[in-house]
Amino acid sequence: MTTNRREFLKIAGVSTLSLIAPAIVCPAWAKDKIIPVSNSPEALSPSKALTAKRWAMAIDASKCPADCVDCIAACHATHNVPGFGNPKDEVKWIWQEKFAAAFPNESHAYLRESLQKQQLPVLCNHCANPPCVRVCPTKATFQRHDGIVMMDYHRCIGCRLCMAACPYGARSMNYRDPRPFIARINPDYPTRTKGVVEKCNFCQERLAKGLGPACVVACKEKALVFGDMENPQSEIRLLLEKRFNLLRRASLGTKPQIYYIL
Amino acid sequence: MGCSEESTFPGCVKDAAGRVIHGGPVYLVFLSFFIVLFLAGVVSGVYSLFIEGSRHAYGTYREIPLALLIATYIFFVVASTGLCLVSSIGHVFGNRDFLPIAKRSVLLALITIISGFLVIGLEIENPFRMMLYLFTSANLSSNIWWMGTLYMLYMIFMAVEFILLMRESHRIAAFFGFLSVLAGVSAHSNLGGIFAMLSGRDVWYGPFLPVYFILSAMMTGSAFIILFSIVAQKLRGQGMNEDEQKSLALVSKLAMLMIAAVAFLTIWKMITMTTGGETRLITLHETISGSHAFSFWVLEIACGLVIPFALLLWSRGTKRGLMLVASGLMIFSIFFMRLDLVVMAQIVPLYWELGVREFSQLHTYSPTWKEILVAFGGIGFCGMAFLLGEKVFNGFSGIRCANAVENGKAESEP
Numbered sequence: 001m002t003t004n005r006r007e008f009l010k011i012a013g014v015s016t017l018s019l020i021a022p023a024i025v026c027p028a029w030a031k032d033k034i035i036p037v038s039n040s041p042e043a044l045s046p047s048k049a050l051t052a053k054r055w056a057m058a059i060d061a062s063k064c065p066a067d068c069v070d071c072i073a074a075c076h077a078t079h080n081v082p083g084f085g086n087p088k089d090e091v092k093w094i095w096q097e098k099f100a101a102a103f104p105n106e107s108h109a110y111l112r113e114s115l116q117k118q119q120l121p122v123l124c125n126h127c128a129n130p131p132c133v134r135v136c137p138t139k140a141t142f143q144r145h146d147g148i149v150m151m152d153y154h155r156c157i158g159c160r161l162c163m164a165a166c167p168y169g170a171r172s173m174n175y176r177d178p179r180p181f182i183a184r185i186n187p188d189y190p191t192r193t194k195g196v197v198e199k200c201n202f203c204q205e206r207l208a209k210g211l212g213p214a215c216v217v218a219c220k221e222k223a224l225v226f227g228d229m230e231n232p233q234s235e236i237r238l239l240l241e242k243r244f245n246l247l248r249r250a251s252l253g254t255k256p257q258i259y260y261i262l
Numbered sequence: 263m264g265c266s267e268e269s270t271f272p273g274c275v276k277d278a279a280g281r282v283i284h285g286g287p288v289y290l291v292f293l294s295f296f297i298v299l300f301l302a303g304v305v306s307g308v309y310s311l312f313i314e315g316s317r318h319a320y321g322t323y324r325e326i327p328l329a330l331l332i333a334t335y336i337f338f339v340v341a342s343t344g345l346c347l348v349s350s351i352g353h354v355f356g357n358r359d360f361l362p363i364a365k366r367s368v369l370l371a372l373i374t375i376i377s378g379f380l381v382i383g384l385e386i387e388n389p390f391r392m393m394l395y396l397f398t399s400a401n402l403s404s405n406i407w408w409m410g411t412l413y414m415l416y417m418i419f420m421a422v423e424f425i426l427l428m429r430e431s432h433r434i435a436a437f438f439g440f441l442s443v444l445a446g447v448s449a450h451s452n453l454g455g456i457f458a459m460l461s462g463r464d465v466w467y468g469p470f471l472p473v474y475f476i477l478s479a480m481m482t483g484s485a486f487i488i489l490f491s492i493v494a495q496k497l498r499g500q501g502m503n504e505d506e507q508k509s510l511a512l513v514s515k516l517a518m519l520m521i522a523a524v525a526f527l528t529i530w531k532m533i534t535m536t537t538g539g540e541t542r543l544i545t546l547h548e549t550i551s552g553s554h555a556f557s558f559w560v561l562e563i564a565c566g567l568v569i570p571f572a573l574l575l576w577s578r579g580t581k582r583g584l585m586l587v588a589s590g591l592m593i594f595s596i597f598f599m600r601l602d603l604v605v606m607a608q609i610v611p612l613y614w615e616l617g618v619r620e621f622s623q624l625h626t627y628s629p630t631w632k633e634i635l636v637a638f639g640g641i642g643f644c645g646m647a648f649l650l651g652e653k654v655f656n657g658f659s660g661i662r663c664a665n666a667v668e669n670g671k672a673e674s675e676p
């Protein structure tokens with residue numbers, strides 16, 4: 001074997017190895033469930049806590065009166081969501097979008113205009129396969145056994161990868177100290193600090209006390225229905241069996257858990 | 263190591279400091295300039311993150327959360343991986359023609375990765391928490407976790423490799439060089455993976471980016487080696503020896519090959535975007551004929567691919583003036599390639615109405631001067647460390663290429 005051939009083979013062999021290496025440490029296989037021990041339903045649930053195998057929400061926006069923002073007001077007041085007064089660093093847990101904007105793949109130019117213009121409440125979908133949980137380097141975003149995708153504000157390093165990863169724009173960053181911008185502080189829920197991300201938590205703190213989510217309770221029209229998707233007799237399951245409904249950007253495989261009734 | 267074998271460590275430090283101080287007025291002006299740039303960047307970053315709040319200091323916001331500083335970080339780590347890969351051709355994979363550039367390249371790879379870490383440290387909102395929770399609350403499904411961890415390992419391997427190279431322990435250095443290549447390529451492909459695995463971002467999603475990143479790392483690495491070798495030669499004030507000239511000619515051929523590969527990938531990326539749905543179409547439209555057209559056609563294509571390729575071809579690997587301009591243009595342009603790659607995937611809003619091709623609806627991003635200062639801080643560190651390195655290690659004039667190869671051969675062959 002000439003020196004040149006030997007050198008070539010050496011280079012080729014080692015280069016191949018070095019290219020295979022990244023596949024070996026590819027994170028895809030490492031996809032674990034990411035459920036902290038302390039979040040098992042038993043650990044979280046005092047006797048009267050509301051529990052489920054998979055929490056989900058159905059939204060019948062046709063019931064929403066024009067200009068009604070009761071759900072938004074209730075949620076943001078309950079969770080000390082700051083009002084920075086600037087869309088660029090706005091923090092929002094639940095807000096409104098037009099059908100055409102929330103469902104770009106399902107809408108087209110000849111769709112009924114009233115439907116296209118219909119305002120829908122949008123929020124974190126508590127995806128069953130959440131990209132935000134997969135990308136978070138420190139498990140600051142994690143998923144509980146009951147499907148709720150939660151934030152541990154203390155572990156958030158503020159890398160904002162989850163904001164780029166969420167296909168629904170459901171996450172907001174506190175680019176400033178939010179405390180001076182909270183209209184009235186609710187002492188039952190923690191305020192956040194600068195540099196952490198936040199989003200809807202399906203009112204896990206209220207569920208633990210046996211209360212339904214603040215938005216669901218605040219909606220006088222009963223447009224929001226919250227329940228256990230794994231229980232065939234739950235109100236949400238019975239409703240979804242009867243009415244046509246859609247998931248947002250379902251083709252991405254994130255398995256959103258907010259069902260929109262149309 | 264730039265001082266005689268018998269010298270003591272304090273003696274070596276004194277020698278090195280003497281060489282820096284007597285580097286000449288031009289050298290000292292540049293060194294001071296880079297030091298000022300570095301300090302200004304650090305001050306701006308610390309002030310922005312910890313006092314003012316990044317949203318008001320930096321141009322990032324809710325809809326474009328990743329921008330200039332992430333792009334700068336990518337720029338530096340891409341350069342570092344490229345330098346590591348190109349230098350490894352010589353001292354890891356045994357191609358002796360690449361040996362003369364090895365030491366400088368490894369040092370540059372170390373410097374650029376530290377510059378990258380410096381910039382990301384001033385970009386992430388809670389850098390101290392990161393140091394804690396990256397280890398105590400690791401998420402093994404996160405590409406960013408793998409990237410960070412592997413790059414840390416890479417940095418350690420590179421540092422050991424550099425020390426061993428300077429001590430002329432080529433065989434063990436080659437082993438650490440191999441570990442650096444493994445860690446570097448793995449980390450780098452995970453960097454691509456961060457974006458490539460975001461299925462909700464059409465423009466990033468897919469296997470394109472990890473491949474593109476590796477190839478463009480080689481391109482960046484080659485450009486860095488050409489530029490810094492020629493500058494170092496000017497600093498030394500002596501001509502290049504024959505081995506170095508031969509190496510440089512080879513690196514410039516490699517650079518041309520990589521430019522061609524990156525151009526090929528870019529062309530196909532653009533072509534596939536024409537059929538990939540509205541988000542991709544709007545992004546493509548905006549890139550080639552919208553507000554980013556100048557950045558794309560002039561800064562990316564002309565300065566980064568076409569002109570450098572022509573200049574390198576013309577130089578035939580010997581006209582160093584042309585090579586200097588080509589590599590400088592490439593580095594300048596690659597920076598904008600990174601910026602566009604990061605920002606362009608975020609300009610189409612997640613909430614937008616189909617059929618409304620209103621470019622006024624697109625998100626826009628412009629960096630603030632505080633953000634730009636932090637990016638310059640990274641460049642300042644890179645320039646400062648390079649200039650110091652050249653004098654401290656005496657322009658790597660102790661390189662005994664022929665001996666090193668002989669030694670390497672003697673060591674590796676029974």
Ligand code: SF4
Nearest residue numbers: 124125127130132166
């Ligand atoms: S909607 Fe976004 S934030 Fe909520 S779980 Fe899904 S990916 Fe995560």
Ligand code: SF4
Nearest residue numbers: 136156157159160162
């Ligand atoms: S910003 Fe916070 S929650 Fe989001 S990925 Fe980074 S560490 Fe996780």
